[in-house]
Every structure is written in structure tokens, then in C-alpha cells.
Amino acid sequence: MLPQISSFSEYQDAYLRSISQPEMFWEEIAQAFEWRKPWEQTLNWNFTEPKIEWFAGGKLNITENCIDRHLANRGNQTAIIWEPNNPNDEVRKITYSQLSEQVNKFSNVLQAKGVAKGDRVCIYMPMVPEAAIAMLACARIGAIHSVVFAGFSSTSLSDRINDAACKVLITADGMLRGEKKIDLKQIADDAIKISPSIETCIVFDHKNFPIQMQNGRDFDWKELMSTSSAIHEATEMDSEDPLFILYTSGSTGKPKGVLHTTAGYMIYTAYTFKNVFQYQEQEVFCCTADIGWVTGHSYIVYGPLLNGATTLMFEGIPSYPDPGRFWSLIEKHRINIFYTAPTAIRALEVFGTEPFEGKDLSSLRVLGSVGEPINEEAWHWYHENVGKGNCPIVDTWWQTETGGILISPLANITPLKPAFATLPLPGVQLAILDEKGNELHGNSIEGNLCIKFPWPGMARSLYNDHERFKSAYFSTYANYYFTGDGCKKDEDGYIRITGRVDDVINVSGHRIGTGEVEDAINEHGYIIESAVVGFPHDIKGQGIWAFVICDREHHSYEELCNEAKAHVGKVIGAFARPDRIQVVKALPKTRSGKIMRRILRKIAEGDTSNLGDTSTLIDPSVVDLIKIGAEEIR
Ligand code: PRX
Numbered sequence: 001m002l003p004q005i006s007s008f009s010e011y012q013d014a015y016l017r018s019i020s021q022p023e024m025f026w027e028e029i030a031q032a033f034e035w036r037k038p039w040e041q042t043l044n045w046n047f048t049e050p051k052i053e054w055f056a057g058g059k060l061n062i063t064e065n066c067i068d069r070h071l072a073n074r075g076n077q078t079a080i081i082w083e084p085n086n087p088n089d090e091v092r093k094i095t096y097s098q099l100s101e102q103v104n105k106f107s108n109v110l111q112a113k114g115v116a117k118g119d120r121v122c123i124y125m126p127m128v129p130e131a132a133i134a135m136l137a138c139a140r141i142g143a144i145h146s147v148v149f150a151g152f153s154s155t156s157l158s159d160r161i162n163d164a165a166c167k168v169l170i171t172a173d174g175m176l177r178g179e180k181k182i183d184l185k186q187i188a189d190d191a192i193k194i195s196p197s198i199e200t201c202i203v204f205d206h207k208n209f210p211i212q213m214q215n216g217r218d219f220d221w222k223e224l225m226s227t228s229s230a231i232h233e234a235t236e237m238d239s240e241d242p243l244f245i246l247y248t249s250g251s252t253g254k255p256k257g258v259l260h261t262t263a264g265y266m267i268y269t270a271y272t273f274k275n276v277f278q279y280q281e282q283e284v285f286c287c288t289a290d291i292g293w294v295t296g297h298s299y300i301v302y303g304p305l306l307n308g309a310t311t312l313m314f315e316g317i318p319s320y321p322d323p324g325r326f327w328s329l330i331e332k333h334r335i336n337i338f339y340t341a342p343t344a345i346r347a348l349e350v351f352g353t354e355p356f357e358g359k360d361l362s363s364l365r366v367l368g369s370v371g372e373p374i375n376e377e378a379w380h381w382y383h384e385n386v387g388k389g390n391c392p393i394v395d396t397w398w399q400t401e402t403g404g405i406l407i408s409p410l411a412n413i414t415p416l417k418p419a420f421a422t423l424p425l426p427g428v429q430l431a432i433l434d435e436k437g438n439e440l441h442g443n444s445i446e447g448n449l450c451i452k453f454p455w456p457g458m459a460r461s462l463y464n465d466h467e468r469f470k471s472a473y474f475s476t477y478a479n480y481y482f483t484g485d486g487c488k489k490d491e492d493g494y495i496r497i498t499g500r501v502d503d504v505i506n507v508s509g510h511r512i513g514t515g516e517v518e519d520a521i522n523e524h525g526y527i528i529e530s531a532v533v534g535f536p537h538d539i540k541g542q543g544i545w546a547f548v549i550c551d552r553e554h555h556s557y558e559e560l561c562n563e564a565k566a567h568v569g570k571v572i573g574a575f576a577r578p579d580r581i582q583v584v585k586a587l588p589k590t591r592s593g594k595i596m597r598r599i600l601r602k603i604a605e606g607d608t609s610n611l612g613d614t615s616t617l618i619d620p621s622v623v624d625l626i627k628i629g630a631e632e633i634r
Contacts, residue, residue: 002032002274002307008413011426018426019453025427026054026456029271030263033306034069035060036236039263045454047479050470053240054264054456061234062243062266063140066305067103068234070096078310080129081284081333085176085316087325094129096308099136102129102225106137107232109224113200115168117142117235120245122166122198124148124157124188126175127315130204130221131291132301134170139243142235146245146257149292150175150182152573154190156255160247161195163257164463168200170221173209178320185211192217239263245463246294248400249513250472251484251503257463258294258400265403266306268457272404272425273303276394277366278411283336284363286312286329288344293510294400295370298457299339303404318344324355327386331359337411338386339368339396343508345378345386346539353385361386366411367393371509372541373497379418397421397497399483400511401473403457406430407495420494429453432489437477448501449487450480503597505534505542510575514597517544517578520571524564526550531587531595532578535604543579545604547626550583557583580604582629586622588614599623603630 005011018025023042030039039058045051070077075097082092094102115121121143125131131147138145148160161169171188174181185203189212192198203211204221213220240261247255273279285304289295291313304311312333318326326348330338348355367387374382374395383393393416396408406428407421408414414422424430432440432447440447458481462469476482486498500506503514514532521530530548537543546564554560561581569577588596599611608627614620 002270003029004278005275005410005413008415011410011413014426015424019429022427022453026267030055030267033060033065033266033270039239043454047454047474047481050474052454052458052460054267054454055239058239058263059236060239060263060266061140061237062262062302063103063136064234065266065270066136066302067096067100070308071100074308077308079305080132081310081312082129083312083314083316083329083333085178085320087321087328092129099133101230102133103136103140104230104232105225105228106133107140108228109202110137110143110168111141111232112224112228113168113202113219115141115143118242119143119168120146120164120166121168121170122146122148122157122161122164124150124169124171124184125204125291126150126172126184126206127291127313128172128204128206129313130172132313135244135291135297135301140232140234142237142241144242144245146247147292147297148247149290149573150184151290151292151575153570154187155571156573157187158191158195159254160257161191161198163247163254164245165197166195167197168202169195169198170202170204172204172206173211174207175315176207178317181209183209185209189214237262240460244297246297246400248294249504249511249516251513252515253513255513255516256468256472257465258459259461259463260403260457261460264456264458266302268404268455269298269303270306272457273299273309274307275410275425276396276405276408277337277339277368278413279304279307279309279337282310283365284310284312284333285337285339286314286333286335287339287368288314288318288326289339289341289370294403295339298404318348322355323348323351324359327356327359327361330361330364334363336363337366337368338364339370341371341509342369342374342378343372343540345369345374345382346541349378349381350539356385361388364388364391367391369393369395370398372506373499374419376419383418392416395419395421397495401459402455403459406451406455407497417494420490420496422494424495427455430495431480432487433477433480443489443493444491446488446498447486448477449483449485449497450477451483452480505544507534507537507542507544507575508540512544512572512576516572517546517568517576520568520576521546521548521564521578521581523571524560524567526552526554526560527564529587531597531600533597533601533604535580535601535606537579544576545580545582545600546578547582547584547587547600549585549587580633582626582633584622584626584629586619588617588622588626590616591618600626603627606630606634
């Protein structure tokens with residue numbers, strides 16, 4: 001049995017053990033899983049190459065742990081509840097036995113299409129159980145899944161397919177998000193035109209939308225499944241064999257293919273799911289993230305299934321058909337644990353308490369928050385209106401690269417402080433460093449958040465680019481994993497995340513690299529240069545502000561800005577559209593040609609009282625002009 005901490009002193013003990021004897025600590029947890037062959041070496045690591053191996057030599061298949069081992073005792077228990085976009089459409093409930101059958105069948109389908117161990121498979125799907133089935137089938141045959149969020153454009157999709165040279169693309173005809181129709185197959189077709197590695201496209205007919213199928217390349221999911229056998233012997237994987245790639249944004253350059261491996265990720269997501277949420281047998285767990293992001297991977301699919309939990313997948317959006325949708329969802333499915341993002345909470349806060357009227361939320365026991373800092377006001381609103389004052393909020397801090405939650409209260413165990421992610425989980429050795437790279441000690445400190453010892457769920461590399469893995473995370477400070485986040489540690493040793501300290505912005509919990517948005521804007525014929533920064537946004541957390549330079553007169557700057565916004569939507573996806581575009585004559589550049597983003601950030605934040613030293617700028621007068629322009633569009 002996977003250990004479950006049940007008191008604060010147990011947490012403190014576990015934490016101390018995990019630091020003094022990390023290997024022994026994780027070995028004990030690893031015993032709770034099914035191994036085909038035990039591991040030989042628990043941990044082998046250095047943060048210089050960097051090289052991280054957990055449970056080397058062990059053999060297993062994660063799907064035997066997610067599915068097969070539950071069949072004897074909970075074959076008839078619901079594994080996945082699916083709530084459709086339209087609340088009047090039929091709910092689907094899939095038991096562990098049915099999940100097993102579907103995953104085995106789809107494993108055979110993939111194998112028949114020539115997918116073998118180590119091949120990459122791209123999944124571009126709506127929030128339907130088939131997305132999880134596809135992921136699990138990949139894992140069962142040893143293929144590496146790369147799920148791409150279905151809000152990405154065809155260009156972004158093909159960039160990701162090409163980077164990993166995926167052989168198969170799994171998609172659907174389309175989907176509805178609220179009332180918005182998204183033609184996934186059309187987008188997939190456009191992507192495949194520029195993705196030569198794709199040999200096969202498997203299409204799940206979700207909405208019966210009219211689509212074009214290309215003979216010999218495109219196949220219907222249901223047709224393939226109808227003749228597929230429900231038995232598939234899982235492929236034996238090494239602990240360190242890759243499980244999936246998930247692309248995320250960094251400060252610069254193209255998206256990074258974060259690579260996670262099998263055993264460490266499995267153990268870490270399972271352990272954190274059980275302990276952070278304090279999951280109890282038979283409870284219904286609902287995480288509203290999309291499967292295209294890491295939260296969906298770890299806490300809709302892997303973490304819950306590894307624990308034999310019932311996980312709810314919600315296809316829709318919080319505001320459709322009305323702003324009471326989340327609360328109806330909780331009532332309808334008697335949800336016990338509800339895990340969502342601050343941006344959703346802030347968006348719903350605007351509607352007040354009316355959407356709660358007549359809704360019974362008494363099933364709720366634990367609330368969770370993820371993806372961005374939760375401000376105190378939103379925390380209290382969530383606590384009082386949703387949790388009725390008696391559900392703890394676990395504010396979980398983590399990243400695509402960390403695989404699972406690293407800093408969080410344990411529900412009903414860790415004393416809470418609004419807007420604080422509180423304390424590190426067992427096994428997580430935090431370090432707070434100043435700009436010069438000195439590790440700060442004690443309490444009441446502030447600096448850059450790093451981690452100085454490996455935990456099993458951490459990323460092992462960036463797909464096909466280990467050098468970039470090293471430079472992005474292990475070069476800022478020697479021998480530390482640098483998260484890119486800033487934090488404060490208060491007088492009680494509690495951690496509050498203050499946000500990114502690099503050129504990554506967090507818009508509605510979506511992580512966006514400013515460089516990616518700039519590249520997309522610069523494709524506009526009239527724009528020669530741009531600089532993108534984040535600014536505080538009441539609902540989204542951060543909005544996107546782009547300063548652009550045009551090389552010729554445009555008949556309408558408004559039109560130009562709209563075109564540029566639309567273009568970003570087309571190149572990246574609608575979620576990355578800038579909120580504001582400001583045309584400027586020049587950008588604040590130093591003599592070496594570097595844009596002083598710090599100044600632009602301050603202007604976008606509306607905090608221009610102290611812009612700091614501007615003497616190194618080639619032309620400090622551009623700053624005043626930008627300030628005036630910013631006031632006009634604010
Ligand atoms: O800045 C932090 C923020 O989200 C970043 C990671 O984004 P991503 O890889 O997309 O993963 C999001 C879901 C785990 C972090 O570097 N972040 C995530 N959770 C929190 C947070 N910021 C503050 N508080 C959190 N609870």
C-alpha cells in the first residue's frame with residue numbers, strides 16, 4: 001500500500017527521513033507498485049551533466065499499475081466519469097474493466113499501424129476519455145506520447161510533431177468548447193501537410209462533423225477498434241525508458257519537449273496525488289485542467305488511476321451554459337475533491353453568489369488550486385463560497401518539468417495560509433538563491449527558487465536536446481535545478497510563489513514565452529520589431545502587452561493591431577493573442593542593442609514612478625514617448 005501521511009507530525013517525520021535517507025524513503029514507496037523485475041540502483045545522479053536515474057534496472061509497465069492490478073478488486077468501479085460540454089448530453093462512465101478493454105484494443109490498433117517501442121505518437125484531442133485511452137495505449141506498447149493542447153494552431157501542432165518526428169497523429173473530427181466549434185481534423189490536416197513524419201492519422205468521430213478522410217492515411221477510430229482484440233500483453237519497460245514528451249514554453253526559442261520517464265514519474269504522481277489531496281477510497285476527484293497540459297497528465301490520468309481512484313474529465317468551460325456550471329458539476333457527480341485554476345475562480349467571482357443558489361456542494365471535502373499564484377481575495381472567495389469555509393485549499397506549486405506537485409499543503413494536515421503554497425513535500429529539497437548565486441538560509445528571505453536534490457518525478461531531458469536541458473535549468477546556478485520562479489519564505493518558513501523571474505508569462509494559467517509571441521507578431525508585413533511583456537490582469541493573472549515598431553505608415557493602426565493579434569492566434573493559438581498592442585517609434589535599447597524589458601514591464605504595469613537607471617539607453621527620451629502612448633491605450 002502506498003503510504004499516506006495522516007498528521008502534521010507524520011509529515012515532519014517523513015520530510016526529515018526523505019532528506020536524511022532519500023533512497024530508503026523512495027524505496028519504501030516504490031514497493032507499493034508492481035514491478036516485472038526489481039530495480040538495481042535506487043538513485044544515480046548529478047546536476048552537472050545533468051544525469052538523473054531512479055530505480056535503474058527495474059522493469060515494469062505503468063499501465064499494469066494504472067489498470068491491470070486494479071481489475072481483481074475494482075473491475076466494476078468507475079475509473080473515468082466524463083461530463084460533456086453540453087450538460088444535456090449523456091454522461092459516460094468507464095469502469096476499470098472497460099478501461100482495460102479499451103486500452104488493450106487501442107494498443108493493438110497502434111501496433112497494427114506499425115507503432116513500436118520508442119516511437120512517438122502525437123495526440124491532439126478534445127477532452128474525451130479516448131484521449132486518456134490513447135495515452136495509456138501508447139504507454140502499454142512503449143510508445144512515447146506527445147499530447148498537444150487542442151487550442152494550439154496547425155503551425156504549433158506541426159512544430160511539435162516535427163520536433164519529435166511523430167509517426168502517428170491521433171485526433172478527432174472536432175469539438176465544442178461552450179458554443180465555440182473547433183475543427184480539429186481540419187487543423188490536423190493543415191499540420192500534416194508540413195509534418196512529413198506522420199504516416200497514419202487516427203480520427204475519433206466525436207461530434208459527427210463533416211470531415212475529409214485521406215485514403216490510406218486516415219482511419220476511423222471506431223472502425224479500427226471494432227475488429228481489434230481486447231488482449232494485449234504490455235511491453236516491458238525499463239524504469240528510465242521515456243513515457244512522454246510534453247512541450248512547454250521557455251524564455252527563448254522554440255517550445256521545449258520536456259521528457260519524462262517511466263518509474264520515477266509513476267511513483268511521484270501516485271504518491272503526491274494520494275498525499276496532497278488525501279484521497280480516500282471511493283471518492284470522486286475532479287481536475288478541470290486540460291489533458292494537453294501537465295496537470296491533466298499527472299492529475300486527471302496517471303495520479304488518480306495509479307491510486308485506483310475515480311477521476312472526472314470535464315469537456316466544457318466554467319461559463320457554459322451559465323456561470324454556475326462548475327457548481328452544477330460538483331452537485332451532479334457528488335465531487336469530493338475539486339482542483340482548478342485561480343483564473344477560473346477569478347472569472348466566476350465576478351458573478352457573485354447567485355450561481356450557487358439551490359446547489360448542494362456538501363460532497364466537497366478538499367479544494368485545490370494550480371497553475372499560477374492565487375491572490376488572497378480569490379483564495380478567500382474560493383474557501384468561503386465553494387468550500388463553505390470547511391474545505392482546505394491545497395495551493396499546489398509545480399511545473400511541467402517537475403512532473404508532479406513539489407510545494408503544497410497536505411489537505412487537512414498542513415496549517416494553511418491564504419496565497420501560500422506552504423511547505424515542500426517529502427523528498428523536495430528547496431533552495432532560495434540571490435542574484436549572485438548565494439543560497440539564502442533561514443526564514444524571512446526572498447529570492448529565486450531552486451531545488452538541490454533530485455526527486456523521482458523530475459524531467460530527465462528535453463527531447464533530442466540535452467544541451468538545452470542543461471542550459472535552461474542547470475546553468476544559471478551550478479548544481480541547482482532553477483525553476484524560473486521567484487519566491488518568498490516568511491517568518492514561519494512558509495513559501496509564497498511570487499511569479500516568473502524570466503521571460504515567461506502566465507496567462508490564465510497558460511505558460512507562454514514572450515519570444516514566441518514576438519516571433520509571431522514580427523511575421524506581420526508592417527512590423528519590423530516587437531517586445532512583449534506581461535502586465536497584471538484582473539481575471540487572467542497576466543495579460544500580454546506588445547510594443548511594436550512599424551517600418552511604414554499603415555492607414556489604420558487599429559486595423560494593424562487587430563491583424564497582428566489575429567496573426568498570433570493563427571500562429572500559436574487563440575490563448576496567446578496579445579491583449580494590448582502599442583505602436584512605438586523606438587524600443588528602449590542599450591548601446592549593446594539589448595531591449596531593456598524591465599522598463600517596458602514597469603510601463604505596462606502602470607508603475608512608472610521609478611523606472612530605475614535609464615542612463616545606459618542609447619536614447620532615454622524614447623521612454624517618455626512610450627509612457628504617453630501606454631496611457632492612451634490603457
Ligand atoms: O510560475 C509557476 C506557475 O506555473 C509555472 C509552471 O507552468 P506549467 O509548466 O505550465 O505548469 C503548470 C501546472 C503545474 C510555474 O513555474 N505556477 C504553477 N503552480 C503555481 C504557480 N505559481 C504560483 N502558485 C502555484 N500554485
